[in-house]
Amino acid sequence: MATRLTTLLVGACLMGACAPPPADPDAMPASYREVQVRQLEAQRNLLVSMIDSMPADLFRDRATESQRDFAGQIWHAAGAVTGIAGGMVLEVEVPLSRDTTETLASPDALRAWVNQAYDWSIEQLRGQSDASRMEMMDFFGQEIPRWQAWDEIHQHTLWTAGQIVANFRKHGMAPPPFAFF
Numbered sequence: 001m002a003t004r005l006t007t008l009l010v011g012a013c014l015m016g017a018c019a020p021p022p023a024d025p026d027a028m029p030a031s032y033r034e035v036q037v038r039q040l041e042a043q044r045n046l047l048v049s050m051i052d053s054m055p056a057d058l059f060r061d062r063a064t065e066s067q068r069d070f071a072g073q074i075w076h077a078a079g080a081v082t083g084i085a086g087g088m089v090l091e092v093e094v095p096l097s098r099d100t101t102e103t104l105a106s107p108d109a110l111r112a113w114v115n116q117a118y119d120w121s122i123e124q125l126r127g128q129s130d131a132s133r134m135e136m137m138d139f140f141g142q143e144i145p146r147w148q149a150w151d152e153i154h155q156h157t158l159w160t161a162g163q164i165v166a167n168f169r170k171h172g173m174a175p176p177p178f179a180f181f
Contacts, residue, residue, distance in 0.1 A: 028148075033125065047161065049176035054168070056106065059071040059110070067166070075103060077157050077161060084153050089137065089149045096113075
């Protein structure tokens with residue numbers, strides 16, 4: 001856990017939220033919440049830029065047979081944010097529709113859904129109590145503090161977005177540029 005905490009704190013320093021390591025290895029400075037909010041905003045911006053960069057007629061195209069199509073990958077990335085944040089971290093029902101029929105039908109609908117998912121998730125993160133952030137939870141069979149699950153969500157989104165790059169490459173297109181800030 002100490003190695004993971006060191007990695008997170010170094011990442012936080014790179015994002016402008018340096019803080020000395022806490023005495024308790026499971027604790028996280030309150031300022032780190034804003035780093036996590038910025039991570040969610042960066043994820044949203046990346047997914048929206050992918051939507052805006054892909055021609056609508058390729059939204060249902062798959063890079064490989066076993067992969068979700070482009071729109072499905074975007075939906076999955078944003079849906080996992082709300083699903084994990086609501087269902088696992090906060091243990092609340094997510095008030096957003098999970099119906100893909102309309103959401104995947106157009107760039108505008110997919111973009112709107114991604115924005116709704118991130119608006120809701122950021123609101124939940126900002127409203128999560130400090131006590132809740134420190135509670136331990138079962139995260140796919142591993143006990144972690146609830147604050148750390150937000151970082152795991154970030155990793156999942158970036159991993160999924162990396163797979164989406166193949167959709168652009170398949171058609172000889174450059175993916176949208178990656179932005180750190």
